[in-house]
Amino acid sequence: MKKIFFLLAATVIIILPGCGIVSKPIVQIPLPAPESENTSTITQPTLSNTSDTEFQNNLKNKTTQEQAELTLVHYFDLLNQKEYVKTTIYNGHGYETLQNWNPDTNPTNYAELIKYGCENNGWQCLKIKKIISKEEINPNEFKFVVQFLNNDGTLFERGPCCGSTEAEMPTKNKFEFIVKKIDNIFKVITSPVYIP
Numbered sequence: 001m002k003k004i005f006f007l008l009a010a011t012v013i014i015i016l017p018g019c020g021i022v023s024k025p026i027v028q029i030p031l032p033a034p035e036s037e038n039t040s041t042i043t044q045p046t047l048s049n050t051s052d053t054e055f056q057n058n059l060k061n062k063t064t065q066e067q068a069e070l071t072l073v074h075y076f077d078l079l080n081q082k083e084y085v086k087t088t089i090y091n092g093h094g095y096e097t098l099q100n101w102n103p104d105t106n107p108t109n110y111a112e113l114i115k116y117g118c119e120n121n122g123w124q125c126l127k128i129k130k131i132i133s134k135e136e137i138n139p140n141e142f143k144f145v146v147q148f149l150n151n152d153g154t155l156f157e158r159g160p161c162c163g164s165t166e167a168e169m170p171t172k173n174k175f176e177f178i179v180k181k182i183d184n185i186f187k188v189i190t191s192p193v194y195i196p
Contacts, residue, residue, distance in 0.1 A: 033088065058070075059071075076085060079123075079125035080125055084112070090185070092179075098116065121194075122194050122196050130147045132174055141179070143168065146175055147174055
């Protein structure tokens with residue numbers, strides 16, 4: 001069994017007139033990890049360890065474009081319902097941005113990162129109202145243009161942000177998403193709409 005050690009560091013802070021603050025580490029002592037610490041690796045959920053196999057089974061008799069479309073709708077339904085563990089199955093846009101936004105969160109706790117994206121970081125985790133257009137990029141990749149519903153049932157619109165005017169950043173209610181088959185599962189490559 002591997003032992004994990006934490007470093008206990010003591011720092012002396014010295015304030016010298018005219019020199020500012022100087023800090024200097026004086027002691028570093030390795031300590032064993034607490035017994036209650038869970039040191040197992042967190043793995044990304046798969047269909048075998050979630051209850052989303054029913055959705056996947058429903059895709060079996062669909063065309064690839066229908067599978068991609070249904071996956072996109074399902075992904076946003078899951079986000080809106082706060083089913084963050086299941087959404088990790090269909091997330092194809094990675095976690096780097098979420099990891100940067102949430103440095104205090106375990107970088108491999110993907111469900112928690114998605115939760116913060118939706119609940120704290122400005123992702124708009126809304127249900128899809130309508131698919132406006134569909135385009136096959138290749139047999140395993142599709143582009144969709146969609147509209148979203150606000151939680152009160154009205155059409156979602158993203159207006160100008162960050163000091164921009166309507167002329168500089170016109171209000172938008174149609175958003176493009178790429179869905180691609182990766183490891184035999186369609187995944188949403190485009191991250192949710194972001195409002196700072």
